[in-house]
Amino acid sequence: MAKRPxxxxxxxxxIMVGSGGVGKSALTLQFMYDEFVEDYEPTxxxxxxxxxxxxxxxxxxxxxxxxxxxxxxxxxxxxxxxxEGFLCxxxxxxxxxxxxxxxxxEQILRVKNDENIPILLVGNKCDLExxxxxxxxxxSDRAKQWGVPYVETSAxxxxxxxxxxxxxxxxxxARKMEENKTSNGKGKDKxxxxxxxxxxx
Amino acid sequence: xxxxxxxxxxxxxxxxxxxxxxxxxxxxxxxxxxELQSLxxxxxxxSEETSSNLKKNVYENYIQFIETAKEISHLESEMYQLSHxxxxxxxxxxxxxxxxxLEDVQPVNIDRDNKVNEKDxxxxxxxxxxxxxxxxxxCQELLxxxxxxxxxxxxxxxxxxxxxxxxxxxxxxxxxxxxxxTTRNSNSRGLMKxxxxxxxxxxxxxxxxxxxxxxxxxxxxxxxxxxxxxFQCSSNSNKKEWLDKFDQAKKxxxxxxxxxxxxxxxxxxxxVSFESPSYNPFDEVEEETSALHPEWFVEIPEExxxxxxxxHFEEALSLLQKAKEYLNQASSASGDxxxxxxxxxxxxxxxxxxxxxxxxxxxxxVNPDKSLQGGLRAARRAVRLLNQLGRETQSxxxxxxxxxxxxxxxxxxxxxxxxxxxYIKHLSSVVFTNMxxxxxxxxxxxxxxxxxxxxxxxxxxxxxxxxTTHFIKQVFMPQTSLSTVTECIVLVRHQCERLYVYGxxxxxxxxxxxxxxxxxxxxxxxxxxxxSIKLRVLDDKWIPINLHSKSxxxxxxxEYSQMGLTNVGSYVSGDTWLQLTASTLSFTxxxxxxxxxxxxxxxxxxxxxIDETLYNVFEAQVRHNENALRSELNQDQRNFLTKNxxxxxxxxxxxxxxxxxxxxxxxCPTLAKLQKEYVALQKGVSPASRSTKAKYASEFI
Numbered sequence: 001m002a003k004r005p006x007x008x009x010x011x012x013x014x015i016m017v018g019s020g021g022v023g024k025s026a027l028t029l030q031f032m033y034d035e036f037v038e039d040y041e042p043t044x045x046x047x048x049x050x051x052x053x054x055x056x057x058x059x060x061x062x063x064x065x066x067x068x069x070x071x072x073x074x075x076x077x078x079x080x081x082x083x084e085g086f087l088c089x090x091x092x093x094x095x096x097x098x099x100x101x102x103x104x105x106e107q108i109l110r111v112k113n114d115e116n117i118p119i120l121l122v123g124n125k126c127d128l129e130x131x132x133x134x135x136x137x138x139x140s141d142r143a144k145q146w147g148v149p150y151v152e153t154s155a156x157x158x159x160x161x162x163x164x165x166x167x168x169x170x171x172x173x174a175r176k177m178e179e180n181k182t183s184n185g186k187g188k189d190k191x192x193x194x195x196x197x198x199x200x201x
Numbered sequence: 202x203x204x205x206x207x208x209x210x211x212x213x214x215x216x217x218x219x220x221x222x223x224x225x226x227x228x229x230x231x232x233x234x235x236e237l238q239s240l241x242x243x244x245x246x247x248s249e250e251t252s253s254n255l256k257k258n259v260y261e262n263y264i265q266f267i268e269t270a271k272e273i274s275h276l277e278s279e280m281y282q283l284s285h286x287x288x289x290x291x292x293x294x295x296x297x298x299x300x301x302x303l304e305d306v307q308p309v310n311i312d313r314d315n316k317v318n319e320k321d322x323x324x325x326x327x328x329x330x331x332x333x334x335x336x337x338x339x340c341q342e343l344l345x346x347x348x349x350x351x352x353x354x355x356x357x358x359x360x361x362x363x364x365x366x367x368x369x370x371x372x373x374x375x376x377x378x379x380x381x382x383t384t385r386n387s388n389s390r391g392l393m394k395x396x397x398x399x400x401x402x403x404x405x406x407x408x409x410x411x412x413x414x415x416x417x418x419x420x421x422x423x424x425x426x427x428x429x430x431x432f433q434c435s436s437n438s439n440k441k442e443w444l445d446k447f448d449q450a451k452k453x454x455x456x457x458x459x460x461x462x463x464x465x466x467x468x469x470x471x472x473v474s475f476e477s478p479s480y481n482p483f484d485e486v487e488e489e490t491s492a493l494h495p496e497w498f499v500e501i502p503e504e505x506x507x508x509x510x511x512x513h514f515e516e517a518l519s520l521l522q523k524a525k526e527y528l529n530q531a532s533s534a535s536g537d538x539x540x541x542x543x544x545x546x547x548x549x550x551x552x553x554x555x556x557x558x559x560x561x562x563x564x565x566x567v568n569p570d571k572s573l574q575g576g577l578r579a580a581r582r583a584v585r586l587l588n589q590l591g592r593e594t595q596s597x598x599x600x601x602x603x604x605x606x607x608x609x610x611x612x613x614x615x616x617x618x619x620x621x622x623x624y625i626k627h628l629s630s631v632v633f634t635n636m637x638x639x640x641x642x643x644x645x646x647x648x649x650x651x652x653x654x655x656x657x658x659x660x661x662x663x664x665x666x667x668x669t670t671h672f673i674k675q676v677f678m679p680q681t682s683l684s685t686v687t688e689c690i691v692l693v694r695h696q697c698e699r700l701y702v703y704g705x706x707x708x709x710x711x712x713x714x715x716x717x718x719x720x721x722x723x724x725x726x727x728x729x730x731x732x733s734i735k736l737r738v739l740d741d742k743w744i745p746i747n748l749h750s751k752s753x754x755x756x757x758x759x760e761y762s763q764m765g766l767t768n769v770g771s772y773v774s775g776d777t778w779l780q781l782t783a784s785t786l787s788f789t790x791x792x793x794x795x796x797x798x799x800x801x802x803x804x805x806x807x808x809x810x811i812d813e814t815l816y817n818v819f820e821a822q823v824r825h826n827e828n829a830l831r832s833e834l835n836q837d838q839r840n841f842l843t844k845n846x847x848x849x850x851x852x853x854x855x856x857x858x859x860x861x862x863x864x865x866x867x868x869c870p871t872l873a874k875l876q877k878e879y880v881a882l883q884k885g886v887s888p889a890s891r892s893t894k895a896k897y898a899s900e901f902i
């Protein structure tokens with residue numbers, strides 16, 4: 001990082017996880033291009049990159065929009081390994097998608113082998129209040145239990161869309177700074193090693 | 202006291218046992234270090250025993266678990282069979298309900314086409330992979346995984362994942378199960394265009410479509426922990442192609458796995474109800490069954506294909522035997538419990554065996570396009586392998602067919618040039634030398650097989666029959682003299698005897714085949730000789746021969762004495778005269794030649810004809826003498842005539858009988874009779890009993 005700070009702004013890798021059809025791609029596209037896509041087409045795996053200004057600092061965000069219906073657990077592991085922060089998304093109109101967030105989180109923790117990996121629990125489709133199945137209280141209880149923030153978003157109305165990405169990036173940035181400070185200490189070697197490799201390359 | 206007791210299981214496993222207290226008590230009681238140490242040793246012994254018991258128990262539990270799993274798999278396969286039966290019956294019913302014949306035929310054809318296509322594809326894939334092996338340096342090992350199918354290849358530009366700068370151009374290959382990256386080989390201009398860089402297993406490789414990466418267009422990402430590699434395609438459509446191919450690879454793989462699972466257990470409704478998605482006992486069972494067989498066994502059908510294609514027949518055979526051994530072992534070990542992988546491979550192995558047999562039989566088949574240059578030696582390998590495959594009968598038949606065709610071509614090469622004798626000499630030597638070689642080869646190829654041996658005998662006799670038919674056509678022609686025929690037959694007999702070494706005596710058959718022709722030849726010769734005698738006697742003036750010079754006379758005497766007629770000298774009168782007629786002398790010579798030929802031809806079955814021939818010819822001459830005696834002649838001539846008759850009936854007869862006896866073992870009965878009949882001639886008297894003689898003669902005709 002110290003070698004060429006001017007050339008490349010910091011890169012934060014965010015991964016969108018959640019069951020199929022909860023709106024991962026919709027959120028991503030809204031964030032990237034300010035547009036809402038009505039048609040649903042299952043994603044395989046798409047990646048996006050964008051330069052943004054985070055608290056006065058130029059950074060790059062790399063978004064990996066994963067497939068909700070990935071058949072291979074091994075491939076899903078590969079996705080997760082590459083992430084520095086996760087948006088764990090469910091649809092507030094669908095109980096099952098909320099239930100499966102627990103599975104996704106477990107998998108993230110297992111793959112990253114890191115209890116403190118930045119995760120945001122995101123309840124999407126909050127514009128569809130009349131079809132709500134998961135109460136705000138229920139979701140924020142779970143988030144509290146995990147020790148992560150809970151945010152409700154709407155990819156359609158763009159409510160809190162920027163917030164979830166920016167909040168997650170702040171957390172990632174904070175984690176990185178913390179790790180840099182203790183880079184000579186023990187630290188979480190796995191994620192740190194990875195990050196260093198990226199930088200040096 | 203309690204603590205002074207020896208440590209044992211009861212004490213240590215007691216409910217109120219507290220190790221701390223126990224040790225305290227012990228240390229209070231035992232002061233000596235050695236005592237404590239021995240106690241410690243005992244306790245250690247106990248602990249070791251416990252741990253070994255524990256191990257044993259764990260092991261037993263495990264075995265029980267495995268047995269249960271096997272039992273479940275067995276049940277599973279039964280369920281599968283049931284469901285299979287049901288589906289079969291359903292298909293049958295459907296078939297019956299579809300009454301049209303045409304409709305039935307069509308799907309069958311389509312099915313066959315599909316199979317052909319599959320085979321073609323397989324072949325294509327093999328070729329493609331071979332081509333890759335030639336092009337890419339250092340990837341030999343990696344491409345040897347069977348069942349790997351090539352999907353796509355192309356040039357891509359690798360991009361630095363964080364800085365978006367171009368790194369290098371790579372050439373990549375996509376297979377059904379893996380992704381191989383190669384770089385350009387700048388050093389070599391030869392075949393090896395690329396150098397192998399890395400290969401990734403598709404199951405752990407995540408493909409990400411890069412939708413937006415600043416100014417980098419048409420890119421996709423591969424997440425291969427811990428690496429992330431970004432590749433740029435030449436165009437969006439190219440990228441789409443790549444992503445589709447990746448998707449296709451993944452889908453085929455999924456489908457394959459699904460198929461595997463389904464082949465083990467078709468989902469029955471009862472199963473679905475109690476099955477939980479996270480834990481499927483049958484899946485584990487399935488893994489166990491496929492793991493039951495070693496890898497080489499699972500791959501054996503493909504290996505066999507390769508061996509046969511490369512004509513490594515021996516290797517294929519040994520593989521087959523290995524597989525069979527394993528199959529036998531496995532089937533006897535598991536009884537009637539067989540998993541589908543096993544039966545599938547068993548079926549495949551059988552099919553491959555048939556395939557191998559077919560290929561080998563093709564090798565042996567007689568084909569007009571195929572050169573017979575290698576001879577039988579070239580057939581050795583195929584015959585041996587077929588025998589090892591237990592196809593002795595077939596290989597024997599093919600081998601003999603091959604022999605026949607070789608024999609035929611060899612015979613065709615023998616040109617009819619020069620005299621009949623030279624031709625026959627050449628031909629018979631070719632035929633019988635070849636037959637000897639073939640016998641050699643045959644005995645080598647089929648050493649202990651009675652069935653094949655009898656087939657060989659039949660073959661040999663057939664070949665001989667062919668030969669004799671040809672021989673008869675060539676030799677027994679009206680213009681061929683008896684001595685030529687004799688010479689030819691002696692030659693062939695001699696050749697035929699060469700087969701004795703192989704325990705094959707075809708002489709009897711040869712004689713049998715030639716007998717009728719020979720009889721006819723003998724009769725022809727007899728008629729010819731009688732005709733020539735008749736012609737000669739017409740000029741007979743009954744005067745002694747004048748040889749005009751002493752030397753000519755002595756030469757003549759010597760010539761006849763060499764033939765065995767030592768007493769010709771006693772007929773000499775004056776300086777140049779011989780007291781015998783010219784016809785007597787030439788008859789003597791001719792008859793001795795006939796006798797020689799007859800003796801060479803003699804077989805037990807021919808004796809009758811030979812005797813008759815000799816009698817008839819001799820009689821023709823003697824009758825001439827008799828006729829002359831009956832006609833009006835002066836006394837001198839009568840004496841001379843009697844002398845001639847005496848020479849024929851005594852001197853010549855003696856020599857003839859001697860020669861005959863030498864060959865046959867007894868005197869010729871017909872000639873002896875003739876001698877008796879004409880005994881009166883010697884005394885100048887014509888025999889009285891004409892009637893008996895005529896009757897006798899008629900008997901012989």
